[in-house]
Amino acid sequence: MQFPTAAYAVFFLAAFTVNWLLRPHHLVWRATMIAFSLYFCGWIDVRFVIVAVGMAVANGVLASAAHRARHDGRERAGSRLVALAVAVDVVVLGVFAYHDFFLDSVTGALSGIGLSPGEPALDLVVPVGLSFLTLYAIGYVVDVGRGDVEPVGIADLLLYLTFFPHLIAGPVVRVDELVPQFHERPDPRRVPATDAFALIAVGLVKAVVVASWLGREVVDPAFADPGAASGPALAFAACAFAVQVYAGFSGLADIAVGSALLLGIEYPRAFDAPYRSLSLREFWVRWNTTVSSWMRDYVYVTLGGNRRGRALLYRNLLVTMAIGGLWYGAGWTFLAWGVLHGVFLVAERVAAARAERRADRGAAGLPWWLAGGLRWALTFGLVCGAWVVYRADSLAAAGEVLGRIVTAASGSSAVVTTPAILVVVGALACQLVSDHHTVAVRARFSALRPVAQAALLAAGLTLIGALGPDTPAPFAYLPF
Amino acid sequence: MAPTPPTDTGTHRRTEPIPEGWPGNDPTLRDEVAALRGRRRRSPAPPEAHAGDEADLDRPGGGEDRHDHDDDVADPSAGRGRPDRRHEDAHGDQERLRHEDDGGDDGGDRDDAYDDLVAGAQPAGRVLVVMVVALLLAMLVNADALVERAENRPPGAQRDRALAIWHPVQDVSHVLQLHRLRDLAEWAAGGDGEAPPAPAPGRGSRARAAADSEPAPPGEAAPGGDRDDAPADGELRTPTADEPLRVVVAGDFMVQALGEALVGGSEERGLLDTLVHYESASGLTRSDYYDWPEALARDVDEHDAEVLVVMFGANDGQGITLADRTPVPTVDDPRWLPEYRRRVASLMDQLRAPGRAVVWVTQPPMRNPSFAAAVRTINEAFIEEAADRPWVTVVEPGDLIGAEGGVYAENVPAAGGGDPVVVRQPDGIHLTPAGGDLLATRVLAVIGEAAGVDVAD
Numbered sequence: 025m026q027f028p029t030a031a032y033a034v035f036f037l038a039a040f041t042v043n044w045l046l047r048p049h050h051l052v053w054r055a056t057m058i059a060f061s062l063y064f065c066g067w068i069d070v071r072f073v074i075v076a077v078g079m080a081v082a083n084g085v086l087a088s089a090a091h092r093a094r095h096d097g098r099e100r101a102g103s104r105l106v107a108l109a110v111a112v113d114v115v116v117l118g119v120f121a122y123h124d125f126f127l128d129s130v131t132g133a134l135s136g137i138g139l140s141p142g143e144p145a146l147d148l149v150v151p152v153g154l155s156f157l158t159l160y161a162i163g164y165v166v167d168v169g170r171g172d173v174e175p176v177g178i179a180d181l182l183l184y185l186t187f188f189p190h191l192i193a194g195p196v197v198r199v200d201e202l203v204p205q206f207h208e209r210p211d212p213r214r215v216p217a218t219d220a221f222a223l224i225a226v227g228l229v230k231a232v233v234v235a236s237w238l239g240r241e242v243v244d245p246a247f248a249d250p251g252a253a254s255g256p257a258l259a260f261a262a263c264a265f266a267v268q269v270y271a272g273f274s275g276l277a278d279i280a281v282g283s284a285l286l287l288g289i290e291y292p293r294a295f296d297a298p299y300r301s302l303s304l305r306e307f308w309v310r311w312n313t314t315v316s317s318w319m320r321d322y323v324y325v326t327l328g329g330n331r332r333g334r335a336l337l338y339r340n341l342l343v344t345m346a347i348g349g350l351w352y353g354a355g356w357t358f359l360a361w362g363v364l365h366g367v368f369l370v371a372e373r374v375a376a377a378r379a380e381r382r383a384d385r386g387a388a389g390l391p392w393w394l395a396g397g398l399r400w401a402l403t404f405g406l407v408c409g410a411w412v413v414y415r416a417d418s419l420a421a422a423g424e425v426l427g428r429i430v431t432a433a434s435g436s437s438a439v440v441t442t443p444a445i446l447v448v449v450g451a452l453a454c455q456l457v458s459d460h461h462t463v464a465v466r467a468r469f470s471a472l473r474p475v476a477q478a479a480l481l482a483a484g485l486t487l488i489g490a491l492g493p494d495t496p497a498p499f500a501y502l503p504f
Numbered sequence: 505m506a507p508t509p510p511t512d513t514g515t516h517r518r519t520e521p522i523p524e525g526w527p528g529n530d531p532t533l534r535d536e537v538a539a540l541r542g543r544r545r546r547s548p549a550p551p552e553a554h555a556g557d558e559a560d561l562d563r564p565g566g567g568e569d570r571h572d573h574d575d576d577v578a579d580p581s582a583g584r585g586r587p588d589r590r591h592e593d594a595h596g597d598q599e600r601l602r603h604e605d606d607g608g609d610d611g612g613d614r615d616d617a618y619d620d621l622v623a624g625a626q627p628a629g630r631v632l633v634v635m636v637v638a639l640l641l642a643m644l645v646n647a648d649a650l651v652e653r654a655e656n657r658p659p660g661a662q663r664d665r666a667l668a669i670w671h672p673v674q675d676v677s678h679v680l681q682l683h684r685l686r687d688l689a690e691w692a693a694g695g696d697g698e699a700p701p702a703p704a705p706g707r708g709s710r711a712r713a714a715a716d717s718e719p720a721p722p723g724e725a726a727p728g729g730d731r732d733d734a735p736a737d738g739e740l741r742t743p744t745a746d747e748p749l750r751v752v753v754a755g756d757f758m759v760q761a762l763g764e765a766l767v768g769g770s771e772e773r774g775l776l777d778t779l780v781h782y783e784s785a786s787g788l789t790r791s792d793y794y795d796w797p798e799a800l801a802r803d804v805d806e807h808d809a810e811v812l813v814v815m816f817g818a819n820d821g822q823g824i825t826l827a828d829r830t831p832v833p834t835v836d837d838p839r840w841l842p843e844y845r846r847r848v849a850s851l852m853d854q855l856r857a858p859g860r861a862v863v864w865v866t867q868p869p870m871r872n873p874s875f876a877a878a879v880r881t882i883n884e885a886f887i888e889e890a891a892d893r894p895w896v897t898v899v900e901p902g903d904l905i906g907a908e909g910g911v912y913a914e915n916v917p918a919a920g921g922g923d924p925v926v927v928r929q930p931d932g933i934h935l936t937p938a939g940g941d942l943l944a945t946r947v948l949a950v951i952g953e954a955a956g957v958d959v960a961d
Contacts, residue, residue: 030643030650033639034639037632037635037636037639040628040631040632040635041632044628044629044632212627212628213625213627213628214625214626214627215625215626215627215628215631216624216625217624217625217626217630217631217634218624219624220624221624286631466624469624470624470625470626474630474633474634474637475637477634477638478633478634478635478637478638478641479637479638479641481634481635481638481642482637482638482639482641482642482645485638485639485642485646486642486645486646486685486686486689487689487692489642489646489649489686489689490686490689490690490692
C-alpha cells in the first residue's frame with residue numbers, strides 16, 4: 025500500500041476513526057493499532073507480518089535479557105545479548121534486502137576467475153519498510169543495552185516497530201520518543217488538522233507531482249542515454265535528480281508525519297531544507313535527519329566517534345557513511361555514494377582546520393557573501409555529483425555521466441526545457457520557505473467552515489492528481 | 505518494564521523567536537491573525553532585539569561550533585526527546601505575536617486559542633467529517649482517472665474489485681457532471697485533459713478527423729455509384745479526395761493510440777474520413793457498463809460508416825453474465841468462451857452491410873502471463889468467428905507489436921535499422937504512439953487493399 029492511493033485513504037479513515045474512539049481504552053486501542061499496523065505490513069507483503077512479529081519478539085526477549093544481565097552486574101553478558109540481537113536484525117535485513125546484491129557480487133567474482141555458479145536458490149522479495157524496521161529494532165535494543173531506556177512490553181515494542189505511518193519512509197523515532205506517546209491521551213477536541221493537512225498536501229505535491237515529473241521528463245531520459253546528452257544537460261539532470269530524490273523522500277516523510285499527527289502522535293521533522301546547506305556537515309544535519317542521527321548514535325559513536333584521534337575519526341566517518349550508503353540501497357553505486365560522502369566530510373574537516381589556522385595567522389578572508397555563495401555552490405555541486413553515482417545503473421555509467429558533464433560540450437539538450445528549469449529552480453527556492461511564512465494561510469484555512477475546508481482539500485487532491493503521473497508508481501527510485 | 509518518561513510531553517515546544525527582518529516577521533501578519541481571532545491588536549509593539557541572530561543567519565542550521573562531539577553525521581539535538589517539532593519556528597513567531605497582541609499578560613487560554621487557530625485544532629469528529637467529505641468529493645471528481653488507473657492494473661481479483669468500486673462512482677460522477685472538474689484541472693495543468701468547453705461523451709473519447717469534405721448525410725447514396733451497384737459485403741468502393749471513405753475506429757482504450765495514428769497516417773492523402781471512438785474500461789463482457797453494440801449502431805448510423813475498425817478485448821478478461829443472468833466469474837470457466845463468442849458473432853453480424861468492410865484488430869501480446877493467456881483466448885474467439893464471415897478481416901498485431909512468435913516485447917526492431925522502437929508503455933498493456941503507428945500502418949494497408957488504392961500517406 026502506497027501513501028498516495030485511494031486504498032491508503034480508506035485505510036487511514038478507518039484507522040483515524042478507531043483511533044479516536046478507542047483512545048480512552050488503552051489496551052484495546054493498542055491492540056487495534058497493532059492490528060491496523062500489521063494489516064498495513066501485510067498489504068505490503070504478507071511475509072512481512074511474520075518478519076515484523078518475529079523481530080519484535082526476538083528483540084524484545086533479547087533486550088529484556090540484556091537489561092536483566094546489566095541490572096545483575098553482568099555487563100559482558102548484557103553486551104553479548106545486545107550484539108546477538110543486532111546480529112539477528114542485520115542478518116534478517118541482509119537476507120531479504122541484500123541477498124541479490126551478495127549473490128550478484130559473488131557470481132560476478134566467480135565468473136571473473138572462470139567459474140560458473142548455478143542459478144540462485146532463493147527468490148526473495150524485499151518487504152518495503154524492512155530497512156526502517158531494522159533501524160527501529162537495533163536502536164531499541166542498543167538503547168536498552170546502554171541503559172538509556174528501560175525495556176518496554178512486547179505489545180508496545182510491536183506497535184513501536186510497526187506503527188504504520190513510519191513504516192514506508194520513516195522518520196526514525198527512538199523508543200523513548202514514541203512509546204510514551206502511546207500511553208498518553210491526547211485531547212480529541214484539539215486535533216491539529218490544518219498542520220496535518222498541510223503536511224500531507226505538501227508531501228503529495230513533492231512526492232507525486234515534482235518527483236514524478238522530474239523523473240519522467242528530465243532524469244530518466246538523460247540517464248537512459250547519457251552518451252547522447254551534452255555535459256550541461258547532464259549537469260542539469262543531476263540537479264534535477266537532487267530535487268527529485270529530495271522531493272520523493274521528504275514528501276513521503278511529510279505524509280507520514282501528517283498522518284501520525286492526525287492520530288495524535290508527533291514525529292520529528294525528517295528533512296530541513298538540505299539544499300540550503302553551506303557545507304557537507306550541514307547537509308547531513310539537514311538531510312534525513314532522523315536516519316543521520318541514528319547512524320551517528322549507533323554506528324559512528326559505537327566505532328569510537330572522534331574520541332580516539334584524528335585518523336580514527338576519519339576512518340569512523342568513512343565507515344559510517346559507507347554503511348549509510350548501503351542502507352539506502354543494496355548495490356555498489358549506493359556504497360560508492362556513501363563512501364564519496366565520507367571522503368567529502370573528511371576533506372571538509374581537513375580544509376576547515378587549515379582555514380582556521382590561516383585565520384589564526386590573520387590572513388584576510390573573502391567577503392562573507394562571496395564566501396557563502398562559493399560554499400553553497402561547492403556543497404551543492406558535490407552533493408549533485410554524488411547523486412549521479414546514486415542514480416546511475418552502475419559505477420561505469422556513473423563515470424560516463426560525470427565524465428561527460430566535464431568534457432562534453434556538445435550533444436542533445438532536449439531535457440533542458442523551460443518548465444524543467446522552472447521546476448528545479450522553484451523547488452530549490454522553496455528551501456528558503458519556512459513554516460512561519462505560512463502562519464496566516466494556515467490560520468485562514470483553520471477559520472473556514474468544514475465544508476469549505478473539505479472542498480479545498482478535494483480541489484487540491486484533484487490538482488495533484490491531474491499533475492501527477494497516470495500510473496501510481498512514482499517512487500521507483502527509492503531503493504528500499 | 506515501564507517506558508522511560510518522555511523528555512517533553514507538551515503538544516508543541518517553543519523556541520527562540522525568529523530574527524528581525526527574517527521572512528515571516530511581517531507586521532501585517534499580526535493584524536491578519538488578530539482579525540482572525542476577532543480582536544484588534546491593542547498597540548504596536550516595538551521590534552525586539554535578539555542577540556545572536558546575526559550568527560544564526562550567518563550559519564543556517566545552528567552553526568558548526570556545536571559539532572564538537574560525535575556529531576559529524578547529524579546535529580546532536582536532532583532526533584532525541586521529541587526534538588525539532590514541526591512547528592517550532594512558527595511557534596517562536598506566535599509567541600512574540602501573542603506577547604505583542606495581548607500585552608504580554610494574557611493567560612494560557614489565549615495561548616491555547618492561538619495555537620489551536622494556527623494548527624487548525626478541531627474536534628476529531630469534525631476532522632473526520634472534513635476528511636470524508638473531501639475524499640468523497642475527490643473520488644467523484646477524479647472518477648475517470650480512478651477507473652483508468654484500475655483498468656491499467658494487471659488482470660486479477662484486485663483489478664476486478666477496483667473496477668467494481670470505481671464504476672458506480674464514475675456513473676454518479678457523470679450524472680452530477682463532476683468529472684468535468686477533473687477535465688478542467690487537467691486542461692489547466694496543461695495535460696491531455698479535454699478542454700472544458702468540449703463535451704466529453706461517455707467515459708472515453710469520440711473525435712472525428714474529417715477529410716476535406718463533409719461526409720454524405722446518412723441515408724444518402726454512397727459515393728461511387730448508387731445502391732443498386734453497391735459492392736458486396738466486405739468490398740469497398742474506391743475513395744477519392746472528394747468522396748473519402750467513411751471510417752469508424754471504435755473500441756476500448758487500446759483504440760486511442762491506434763485511432764490517433766490512423767488519422768495521422770492518412771490525413772495527407774485525404775481518402776479517409778475517420779471517426780475515432782474509444783471508451784476506457786469498456787469491452788464486450790460488461791454491457792451493463794457500456795453497451796458497445798448499441799453505441800456502434802449509433803456511430804455507424806451517424807457516420808454512415810463504410811469501414812469499421814474495431815478493437816476489443818483488453819478489458820474483457822473478467823467475469824461475464826450469461827443470457828439467463830447466470831454470472832460466470834472467470835475466463836477459465838467453460839461457459840465463458842461460448843458466451844463471449846456469441847457476443848462477438850452477434851456484433852460481427854450487426855456490422856455487416858453491403859459495401860462495408862469490418863477490420864477486427866486483435867489484442868497484441870501482454871506482459872503479464874495470466875493476462876496474456878486470457879487475451880490469447882479472446883483473440884482466438886475473434887479469429888474463429890471471423891473465419892466464417894468474409895466481411896470481417898482480422899488484423900493480428902502479435903508479430904508487429906511483439907517479439908518473434910507473438911511474444912510480448914517492449915521494443916521491436918526499427919524498420920530501417922537503428923535503435924529499437926518502444927511500442928509498449930511501462931504498464932505492459934498500452935501502446936506507445938510508435939506502437940500505434942506500426943499498427944495503423946497495417947490497418948491502413950488492409951483498408952487500401954480492400955479499396956484498391958493506397959490510403960496511407
